[in-house]
Amino acid sequence: MKILVVDDETDIKTLFEQRFRKEIKEGIMRFDFAYSGEEAIQYMQRNNHEAVLILSDINMPGMSGLELLEKIKKEQYVPPPVVMIITAYGDEETKHKAESLGADDFLTKPLNFASLKDKLKSNFI
């Protein structure tokens, strides 16, 4: 399974690559990065028919994470990608909105990487 991290903050790449250095080194996980919703859509079109887990931020210039989620769920990719929403705003309203759009999980920033690692591993088993 490929993991696509979508965030307009480019340092997220360094953070994930260091945090999951062992898993990447051992080939257990593979991370790709998109810095906007539009880039994520292009990635999905290129990787159609592949199992993808998307970790997306909400607040990004242009297409927001929630719009990306809506588009991805509407496209009905096969296999359907798992979408986890990550946001700095942990309010209930946003969480309900994400859930109603079909988000598989909702995480808040700063990321708890221990918990994220468990969640990612459970998706690989």
Next chain:
Amino acid sequence: MQVNSSNETNYIVFIIAALVVLILLVGFILYFVVSYRSKQKDYQLLEDQKKKIDEQKHILEKTLEELRATQQQLIHAEKMASLGELTAGIAHEIQNPLNFVTNFSELSTELISEMKTAVEHHELNEVLSLADDLALNMEKINFHGQRAGSIVKGMLQHSRSGTPQKELSDVNRLVDEYVRLSYHGMRAKDKTFNASYDLNLDPEIQPFPIIPQEIGRVILNLVTNAFFSVNEKRKRTFENYQPLVKISTQKKEQEVIITIEDNGEGISDENASKIFQPFFTTKPSGQGTGLGLSISYEIITQGHQGKIELNNHLNQGGTSFTISLPL
């Protein structure tokens, strides 16, 4: 007989002369009395008028003083209102770097633990690789700490009253910072807000003397208006409309040009002539003070001897503002 007659004539002449002298004397006295009274009256009238003028002058001075105080209060109120608009953007802009500080420092603790294990196993290459990662992390922590610090500094400068001084400032950094604040502020305030922005900053621009917090306010005002306009158009347009705000800086001989362009609703010709007037706003009640553009105009033209111009593209849709700042 002749002598008596002559004496009598002399007597009569004397009496007549005396009477004439008396009449003249009385006449002069009367003239002086009347003239004196008239002058007294004139003098009194002048005194009264002077008093009235003094009173009016005092009232005018007081009114002017009150007007100046009200103007200062309004400028302060506008500053606070825009600061209020910024709050959500500031929260986001500070939260993001702080998240990185938290995550990179947690990660560094783990890397040190891994490094100890690698040292125990004499894995020199692994130790060096971990040391490189740690060095990178420290850089990131420092960068994001400073990023959060500069947001707080900008916020404090934004709300500070008094007369700020010009200082050598990086206008590109200022534009980037305030555009992000405005964007995230709009996004946090209105969950349905959706727009793209495009920054095109000229790397040739060196720091030059401006009042950073004031230029920041102008950028914030213009960019927030642009985002508001494209978002309003998006709400009313069902066709394939892409809301977009383009912000660019450009060095041109002895001046720096900042352009803020949107493909929003545009400004009617009637409103275009009024936009720099105080209290003029087309925003719904409670959403604009109507002071943003008039203060921006003052900041650019009086505070920086620059120019600010509206280029209305109503026919094609949208508006653009051009600011010229002398170097």
